[in-house]
Amino acid sequence: MLSGVASAASRATDPGAYISFSPKAGAFSLIGAPVVVSRDDHPGVVRVAGDLRDDIERVTGVRPGDALAREVVLVGTIGRSPLIDGLIASGKLDVTGVRGRWETSLQTVVERPMAGVDRAFVVAGSDPRGTIFGAYDVSYGIGVSPWYWWDDVAPMRRDAVYVRPGRFSQGTPAVKYRGVFINDENPALGTWAPAYFGPGKAPGFPGGFNADFYARVFEVLLRLKANYLWPAVWGRAFAEDDPHNHARAKEYGIVMGTSHEAPMMRGIEEWNRHAVPAVRDADGEVVTPGHDPYGGTGEWSFRRNADAIKAYWRDGIRRMVDQDFEGVVTLGMRGNGDTSLPDGDGVELMREIIETQRGILKEVTGRPLAEIPQVWTLYKEVQRYWDRGLRAPDDVTVVLTDDNWGNIRKHPDPAAPPRPGGYGLYYHFDYVGVGRNYKWVDTTSLPNLWDQLHQAHAYGNHGLWMVNVGDLKGNELPTQFFMDYAWDPGRLDVDDIPAWEQRYARQHFGAAQAQAIAGVLATYGQLQSRRKPELLNRRITLAGSQVVYDDQATPFYGRELEQVTEEWRGLAKDAERIGKRLPAGAQDAWYELVGYEVLATANVYALREAEFTNLRYAAQGRAATNDLAAVAEAALQRDFAFADRFNSQVAGGKWRGFQTQPHIDYGDVERYGPNAPWQQPERNNVALPDVLFPAVERIDVPSAAELGVAVGGGPEEGTVLALSPYRTGPAPSIEVFNRGRAPFDYRVAASVPWITLDVPRGRVDQQVRVTPKVDWSKAPGGRTEAEVTVRGAGTSVTVPVVAENTSPRGLRGFVEADGYVAVDAEHHTRAVGTWRRIDRIGRTGAGMTPWPVTAPRQTPGRKGSPRLEYEVSLLKPGPVTVWAYLSPRNPALPTGGLRYALSFDDDVPQSVDIHAATGADDGLMNPQWARNTSDNVNVTSTRHAIARAGAHRLTFWMVDPTVVLQRLVIDTGGLRPTYLGPPESHRIR
Missing domain, CATH: 2.60.120.1620 (Jelly Rolls)
Structure with a gap:
């Protein structure tokens, strides 16, 4: 049963708020205190006690021991640790509001807890994960980032670390299962992980992810107070890629699941590696026989290959029982390759599939179905089954989804009767599909994320929350926010987002620059929310029901791209300035968590501005055309250099191969095929250093000077200068440009005296921007037409002017x-x-x-x-x-x-x-x-x-x-x- 859990009665706190770095009356010093855990406790608890020792050493330089002393840290689980149970039995430890709850911990200082011990700082959990979360909360409080390994975050060294007196708890999580889906992991994670941790152990599949890799994933999840994982899928099979993967999850205390397309605890790759599907003609007759390990046709089809599919599913549940790992079982069925079913979308077929799966569950486990956590995810076309009236059994958690772009598709109906299995949420920070893949850098808007998570929780969705994080690294900020909100929505109101961003910055870079860094992150999130970087080289138009991908046009108009790019340039300058103020030990983390995504995205905007301005200039025959082609190509080289710094220099090359995600030359149908409008290029841009899509143009510029004039202002270009005292944004302007190589003198004059020009005369090498100014006190009232004449290179151009001088009387x-x-x-x-x-x-x-x-x-x-x-x-x-x-x-x-x-x-x-x-x-x-x-x-x-x-x-x-x-x-x-x-x-x- 995946229902929500009420908050604990203990005093809730912000993470680690009971830690102090200066002495307080009655405080407990962590320096020098051994960290003691019972070997009878859960393996994950024994392991986390070791992590706590490591973290205290990282911060203080002093490694704690593991034997009882006069002052000691006791870590243990109620009902599993003799140390903790002894304190409870003797009346020394009050676990009211903690015992019997889900994943709840208590942190408190106990006086004279046992013979030979004067004081103990106790971290007690209601269950093993409660203890693990409690210990990691201490690590967070003393200054160890959950991402310390994933982003090379060095904690600030402290000479004193204390625990305040009192009784502290983070409460019980509002959402019971909280996890991430590692997905779309090629080329970045799929390139880096096997090289760093070693290849997968399944014969013939070296690209698999092994238990050493997943141990690092499990650890960061637990540090974030997450408890659940959908493992990587594309070309990867969790159970086969390392026979120790499930055992490692059990050891750490992670709940395992499978994605919405992988039912019955079996990843779809396990089928694909061993089955060859039969080929059928239009009438359904077998043209080429197929096979699978279960004697079937090899087809991922319940209609045509049901016996083999059922046997395959039965083996998945039997493995869960035999290996005794904690799991949430996915029900239903989708097509192979994250598509709709080839069998059609009949409600009766899906009902039969779910009933069959639950029959297998009951048969193999021998347990009541209500005791086995199960989910049915209404992803994409699957939601149609629900809309047509199909309902999962009440003990199954129904997982509602977003639309892959951060907008939830369905909330629970408040008028519907309560479901014991409750509801869940599947959300995306990363996606492959239309309108375009977005996999490169974090593009999540925290305010938008907050709004959607708040809606989900407000409508009673709190059984299971899963987020697609792509490669995980690169989406650290939204992932941490997602987990913090899932734990306690009441502690994260929308007005708390700036304070949360400052805490995030302080945790990773210290207090001195935290406010400035938070400001950069906030601005970055809003600028990214305008449009994903992968989408910068097309404007979408509609022709009837069809999308027209105009890949020769930026989505921005006229000078709008120039203005947006300037905002990105300003943000990049702020980021660089802040980065230079940080100590040397913070530079790797800075580049990984802030610098790269800001600088590289700003550079892509600069590249696109030069690229599309080049195309516009080429059509106008401007002399500046070829220079802009060079600017765009230089920006492409900078893009490669930013990635190379990440891959080769950061953390001594630890992340070699990680920044390999294509993000620039999307849309080239000729090169990449019919899916090119949305699918990533099949090879990385670095392999094509001389290619931009669309390609920049170079023109033959004649030697003789030739006058050209363009009119623009704000985001638009036009032929008329429109002037108004109430106009906002950039002033309209005239661009005087040269179509030749020889420079020329120019003059600009207005036909009326109340219009003047900021640079009325000068010399044009390539181009000059001239802005009119109006003395509205002298301009006639109402609408007036005038002219501005530009002369140069032996010719002249007249620009029409329309001025609207409306009296402010009566205007509000x-x-x-x-x-x-x-x-x-x-x-x-x-x-x-x-x-x-x-x-x-x-x-x-x-x-x-x-x-x-x-x-x-x-x-x-x-x-x-x-x-x-x-x-x-x-x-x-x-x-x-x-x-x-x-x-x-x-x-x-x-x-x-x-x-x-x-x-x-x-x-x-x-x-x-x-x-x-x-x-x-x-x-x-x-x-x-x-x-x-x-x-x-x-x-x-x-x-x-x-x-x-x-x-x-x-x-x-x-x-x-x-x-x-x-x-x-x-x-x-x-x-x-x-x-x-x-x-x-x-x-x-």
């Missing part, structure tokens, strides 16, 4: 300029009802969501209905379109859709079903869904008639909870295409 709120009004969600004039601001969840700012997330559906337009009101000023009457930028949530509630409503002034609100409006379908993973998730926003629109110019009230009405509003943009007729949306409008208060 956000004012129209350039044909639009843009408002960020958090800048409402009035909020009715309860709303929650989630900082940094938007691509450009915060988001607003109705609160609580479990609130019932509302009827918009009623008095008191929850709503956000925005004051805006429009310059003319007429039709407008309002675009709502929303986080790309799925209709996860049983209300039939996900809705909001919009209105102006006292008009009747227009209700929008977000997914019906766009056609996005997470179940089918269709083109519109691929666009929304790739863009990380769902943009929908409503049309309105504005009867008069002036101030208006725009109202965003709550209909359903879980909707997150990021921005509202009113198109009054001049809105130009952008990726992030136009800059927020000028506000008159």
Whole structure:
């Protein structure tokens, strides 16, 4: 049974909060105190006592002994440790609120616990994992990072380490099973692990991961207070790759499972290595016979090869019984290779499969089924079975999933009767599939992650949480956050995220730079949430129901990419400056946890900016075209250099081969085949140092000078200079460029005196940017047309100018300029009802969501209905379109859709079903869904008639909870295409 567990009665604390580095009255000194454990305890507890000794030595330089002394650390499990049980029996140790609970620990100092011992610091667990988590909590408190080995984090040396007097517990975890799925591990982990730990032990499969590798995985999971693992799958078989793998998991106290596609404790690779499937014609007749070890046809098909499949499953459960390891059994069946079943998706077939599997479980184990932890994961197409009415037996945990891009697809129905097996969650930090693989660096937004985990917990999902971490290394920050939240959601509210980021930074780099590092990590997360780096070389468009991959265009428009790249450059400079302030012993950890992902991603943006500007310049014949080609190629070489530093220099080459994940030349169908729009290239970019996709261009630049002029401002390019006193963002500008090699003199002049130019004359080698300035006190009121003339190289170009000089009288709120009004969600004039601001969840700012997330559906337009009101000023009457930028949530509630409503002034609100409006379908993973998730926003629109110019009230009405509003943009007729949306409008208060 995988139900949630209540918190312990003991005093809950932040991890390690009972540790002090200065003496306190009654405190217990850890320096010099032996760490003692009973050999009768669980092997994992005996082992963790050794880790605690190692950790104390890492911090203090003094290694603890393991024999009783006057002052001693006692580590043990209630009911398994004679040391702990003796203290309880003598009345020295009160385990109220701990005994009998799940994975709960107690840390306390006991006076005169036994003969010959004056004081003991006791770490007592309700069960073996409770003890293990309690011991590792001490390690965390004294300054040892859970990632000390995985990221070469050297703890700060301390001359004094004390335990405060009192009674401390981290409580009982809110989520019972908490784990990671190591997945999509090629090429990075699959290259590094066999080279570092030695090859797998299955004959003919040297790429397998052995028990020494998994020991390091198990340790970091336990240090994170995780207890559960789905092992690596692609080309790997946990049980076969090392016969000691399951025994090592048992020794450490890790619960083993298998992924959503691998039922009955058997990885799919175990089948693939030993079975050759029969080949059939269109009529289903066997053309080429197949075989498997069970005398079947070799097909992964329950319809055509049921007897062999059943025998295969029976062996998986028998192995679990014979080896006596703790496991959670996956039920159901998916197609081989993480696809839908080749047998079709009939409900009766899936019901038969699950009933068959449970029959095998009961037969082989001899135990009541309710005592065997089981899960059925509604991944991708499997959710359709549930939607069609198929229900798993009540003792089975039903694992709901995200859409592979961090947006949960379904929550438990609050109106449904409770299920003893409860619900679980399968979530992604890493993915292979449409719209594009994302496997390279951490791209998780902590505010978005918080929102989704909060929703899951609020709707009663707390039986089992699993997250796909890819290679694990590289996703340290979100993995630690995920586990911290799963342990105690009440300790991690959305407003606590900045403090959590500072604790994370302090744990790895010390207090001096913790705030600055946390700021870099926060900004990094928001910039990454705009778009995955792998997706920077295409703009997705739609043609009917088909996605068109325009691989010759960046997803950003005009100067928008320039602005975004500059933000990344600024972040990289901040990161480098902070890194230089850290001591030498922190440099490896800095590069692994912060430096590489920031610097390398910023460099990819610089590469893309040069690459796509080069393509645009080539079309315009600019003299700067070839220089930008060289800039892009130099950035590609820097990308290789960043990876080489990680592979060859960090930690003395410990991570050689780890940074091998392709992330630049996606999309080349000619080179990589029909899946190239989303699938990674088959070989690493380093093998192709002279290739960029799309390829940069070089042009023949004539010797004679030739004038060229381009008009742009903000994210757009155009032919008209649009000027307004209420314009925001970068000023519109004129680029005076050369199409030849010879430089020339230029002059720029306006046709009216109230327009001046910042650099009205000069000399152009390749190009110069000229920005107009307007004296609005002298400009005529209303709309005025003028001209700016550019002369040079014996010719001239005239640029039209339109100036809108509207009097501020009667204008309030956000004012129209350039044909639009843009408002960020958090800048409402009035909020009715309860709303929650989630900082940094938007691509450009915060988001607003109705609160609580479990609130019932509302009827918009009623008095008191929850709503956000925005004051805006429009310059003319007429039709407008309002675009709502929303986080790309799925209709996860049983209300039939996900809705909001919009209105102006006292008009009747227009209700929008977000997914019906766009056609996005997470179940089918269709083109519109691929666009929304790739863009990380769902943009929908409503049309309105504005009867008069002036101030208006725009109202965003709550209909359903879980909707997150990021921005509202009113198109009054001049809105130009952008990726992030136009800059927020000028506000008159």
